[in-house]
Amino acid sequence: MAKLVEQYIDIAKKRNPGEPEFHQTIEEVLTSLEPVLEANPQYIEAGILERLIEPERMVTFRVPWVDDEGKVQVNRGFRVQFNSAIGPYKGGLRFAPSVYSGVVKFLGFEQIFKNSLTGLPIGGGKGGADFDPTGKSDAEIMRFCQSFMTELYRHIGPETDIPAGDLGVGAREIGYMFGQYKRLVNEYSGVLTGKGIPYGGLQGRTEATGYGIVFFAREMLAHFGETLENKTVAVSGFGNVAWGTVAKLNELGAKVITISGPDGYVYDEDGVSGEKIDYMLELRASGKNIVEPYAKKFKSAKFFKGEKPWGVKADLYIPCATQNEIHIEDAKKMVENGCRYLCEGANMPTTNEALQFLHDNKVVIGPSKAANAGGVACSCIEMGQNAGHTVFTPAQVYEQLEQIMINIHKQAAEASAKYGYDYDLVKGANIAGFLRVAEAMMAQGIV
Ligand code: GLU
Numbered sequence: 001m002a003k004l005v006e007q008y009i010d011i012a013k014k015r016n017p018g019e020p021e022f023h024q025t026i027e028e029v030l031t032s033l034e035p036v037l038e039a040n041p042q043y044i045e046a047g048i049l050e051r052l053i054e055p056e057r058m059v060t061f062r063v064p065w066v067d068d069e070g071k072v073q074v075n076r077g078f079r080v081q082f083n084s085a086i087g088p089y090k091g092g093l094r095f096a097p098s099v100y101s102g103v104v105k106f107l108g109f110e111q112i113f114k115n116s117l118t119g120l121p122i123g124g125g126k127g128g129a130d131f132d133p134t135g136k137s138d139a140e141i142m143r144f145c146q147s148f149m150t151e152l153y154r155h156i157g158p159e160t161d162i163p164a165g166d167l168g169v170g171a172r173e174i175g176y177m178f179g180q181y182k183r184l185v186n187e188y189s190g191v192l193t194g195k196g197i198p199y200g201g202l203q204g205r206t207e208a209t210g211y212g213i214v215f216f217a218r219e220m221l222a223h224f225g226e227t228l229e230n231k232t233v234a235v236s237g238f239g240n241v242a243w244g245t246v247a248k249l250n251e252l253g254a255k256v257i258t259i260s261g262p263d264g265y266v267y268d269e270d271g272v273s274g275e276k277i278d279y280m281l282e283l284r285a286s287g288k289n290i291v292e293p294y295a296k297k298f299k300s301a302k303f304f305k306g307e308k309p310w311g312v313k314a315d316l317y318i319p320c321a322t323q324n325e326i327h328i329e330d331a332k333k334m335v336e337n338g339c340r341y342l343c344e345g346a347n348m349p350t351t352n353e354a355l356q357f358l359h360d361n362k363v364v365i366g367p368s369k370a371a372n373a374g375g376v377a378c379s380c381i382e383m384g385q386n387a388g389h390t391v392f393t394p395a396q397v398y399e400q401l402e403q404i405m406i407n408i409h410k411q412a413a414e415a416s417a418k419y420g421y422d423y424d425l426v427k428g429a430n431i432a433g434f435l436r437v438a439e440a441m442m443a444q445g446i447v
Pocket of ligand 1: 377
């Protein structure tokens, strides 16, 4: 079976040259499916894997816009519609200079399994542009979003493909894109999620990803009879995901000692709590993409320029910045510091080599496609709210979110045990996510 899986990985590498992030997720997911394929030869016969690794559709487009100096700028936009076996394509849009086809495909592929794990009817998609929002004026952001949507609108729709936010795309960008879509299509629908509350957004969506991550971490610890109370936690990032994570960790009695940005990390010995959590929002809104001002404002904090927080001693590590922020050297430091739990908030924050090292050293890992699924799950609830022309209360949303996260953990743990991996949530999440999609693909014929 290992040989066959190798062949599929080779096909993906040959067909998508120069896209290491995409190769990385293919390798990570497919190798964990070996025992499933062994037990289900019908999947091989039906070409499930060959079909799964090839996006159903991908569009690349020009995004021209005019900056504040009157100069013409051109970016490249993307949308991958990866798999629609269990529902319309669903997944965020990322605006960052690092966005290219390999990043979009890796995110889209991960999204298939993540969305499946939620148990909700959403397929996998993702998109974005190589646009850097750092330092852009509000008017520039609006012009860019409008131009981006002027092409994207023809590929999406509330029953076809429902984008949302990701890095660099928050409520403001969603608002501009929603306005432009509505103008172009003359339809008021739930075509985007993560909208503002006054125009169809879901109360609780903003914090959903972070809250969900903490619920997932709580379940991981509970498996070993532990709680988050008084645990020290090293968090990376300072954006929306990190913010929700830090807020919920505080609520559950844990102490957050770090946050980070592209400029370095902040170590706060008194903990990131109270007004400091609100200050994270100010940092984000500044548009400067740096965390150093935190250490200038709060005496208990120290700033470490150009460094990541993985060298600090903590009970639990929660990366919430971006992909591949934990390399093998970081993993080694974490193990030296007695790390026992890693719960991934960002998408694919750990390299495959680091994952293997952590696993071999008995670190319990909550993989991102399970742990951060609370965001997209609440996006699907937002779709339901819009389609039903109704409004849900935050209490209704939080309750569903918590149940969904408990269920994702349970599915991953059970699938892992069933296929001989003991308590390996990385493998279990891949397997549980895959099985639902594979069954749906089997039922729908060769499409
Ligand atoms: N970008 C988020 C993710 O990685 C959310 C996607 C969504 O809400 O559609 O899952």
